[in-house]
Amino acid sequence: MLRIWRFPSPESQAFLEAIEQRQVSLPAELTEQVAQILDDVRREGDAAVLRYIREFDGVDLTPEDLRVPPTELQRLADQAPQDVVTALQQAADRIRRFHEGYRLSSWGWDDGRAWVGLQFRPLDVVGVYVPGGRAAYPSTVLMTTLPARVARVPRIVVCTPPRRFFEQPVLAAALRLAGVEEVYLVGGAVAIAAMAYGTATIPRVDKIVGPGNVYVAIAKRLVYGQVAIDAIAGPTELLVLCDETAQPAWVAADLLSQAEHDEHACVLCFTTSMNHAEAIAAEVVRQVEFLATRTTIEAALARGGIVVFDDRDAMVEWANRIAPEHVQVMTDGAEEAARRIRNAGAVFVGPLSSVVFGDYWAGANHVLPTAGTARFASPLGVYDFGRWYSWIRIHPPGVGAAVGVVERLAEAEGLPAHAAAARIRAKG
Structure with a gap:
């Protein structure tokens, strides 16, 4: 299920080089279709939005139906299971506390000849896309809206597809915890277009954040420059760096946790022992049998693998070359090894620090650079929801x-x- 290579065999190097060269796949044949949607919404506004909702979602709406009334949001939020709401509240508290650590105060220096500094101002309007696919992700609602709140963005607009929103009260609960009340029932590339250009009903925003399918990704790329965007996100990625001190069952569990996100997820393990690699692979086979997401996981695992390194320096070097979204360090001397990781969206240090704690509870943002962009990009944060400008007085x-x-x-x-x-x- 998980292939194993020993570095530096030609097969292992070919595998690693292919991972290093990965890119977010945006099929050219879909770009023309998305561009037409964007142009229609730009020219026709609400009329095009409603027409595409009817075509793609099978729902007939009027302009007045596009915005979810605050009373309906409240009703939906009240239907969310209380234990989930409590967990969301605990996560929200930590996310808010972490992001309040960003320094937003303006600063400068005065040498008697001039005062020169930087001023921070929040964006006026931010758009958040909340996908409506097979799973609801209220944690991502918190990760994308709470930093905007901390940045003091006065208006946060959420767009989400109409068919699934009313079936997922946990999303409404997360929006309530974040203090967001402006929600519009439009999804996909149509939503991105509406937020980028504005319509009579949906406001034009300054920046669009949030994950989505390939149509959303293409739309975000095409409207960039008209508005700011967070990133063109690819499938989730995890690289576990470990040695024989790491329990194979724990390593396997973490690999499976990220593989279940998406059949295109990239899950990798670098270890220092062939016996350890084989034990991890066996644990993966044992644990996946009991998971409802097995089909998705197995498709992802077929793309991943375990690489055995005799040289720990080479192991770290390849981690930095790949620049994964998540790096989990489970070695003897994990702290020292983790400090050698330069390129990653997030680094999890030590055997207790499972990537899933970062997904939900730790407080650091889980919207992270993927597809090797961790070489130059950063996690979503408070600074993404504002802009700095120079302030000069002679x-x-x-x-x-x-x-x-x-x-x-x-x-x-x-x-x-x-x-x-x-x-x-x-x-x-």
Whole structure:
């Protein structure tokens, strides 16, 4: 079920290089279809939105039906199982506390000649996409809305497909915990278009965040520049770095936890012993038998594998080259090994630190860079919901100090009007 290679065999290197080169798959044949949807919504507004809802979701709505009334949100939230609501509340408390650690205060320095600094301001309107596929993810609702709340975004707009929303009261419960009341019943690329361009009913937003299917991913890529986006997210990824000190049953359980997300999930294990690798693979076979998500898991496992390294330095080097969404370090001296990981969306240190605790409870954001983008990208956070701008005030002594510098550099660049604008202030 999980293939095993010993590094540096040609087969192992070919496997690792293929993983390193992975990309988010956005089929070209779908791009034209999505582009047409975006153009229709941009030109026709609500009329196109309602037409596509009828076509894709089989639901006839009017413009007045698009927004879920706050009273209906409250009614739905009240139907959520109380034990789930309690768990969501505990998760929300930790997520909020973690994100309140971001420093949002403006700052600068004054040398007597000028005050130069940065000011932080929240975005005016943020759009959050909540998918309506086979599973509801209230935890992702919290992870995408609570940081926006901490950033003091005054208006948060949520779009979600109409057919499933009323069947998933846990989503309404999560929205209530986050204090979000503006929810529109539109999904897929149509929702992305509506939030990017605005309609008579659905407001234009400054940034769109949240996961979705391939149509959502393509739409987000196409509207980028019209609005900001969080990322083009790929399937979930987990790399477990371990040695014989790690219990095979624990490693297997963690691999299965991420494999059940998506048949395209990428689950990998690097270990230092062939016997250990075989024990982990056997545990995977044993544990998967009892899981309702077995079909999805087995499809994902067929894409993954275990690689046995004799050289721990090579193991860490390949972890950094792959730059996974999640790296779990379960070795002797895990803290030291984890500090050598440079490229990852999140690093889980030690055998107790299962990736699932990060999915739901720890508090750090679980919206993370995938497909190798952890080489340059960061987790979703408070700073994603605002922007910084420079704040500059020149004092009288600064004019005399600056004018000579400005004159020389402006003239060197062939910009005489720049030099003149500085000189005119020096003359008073």
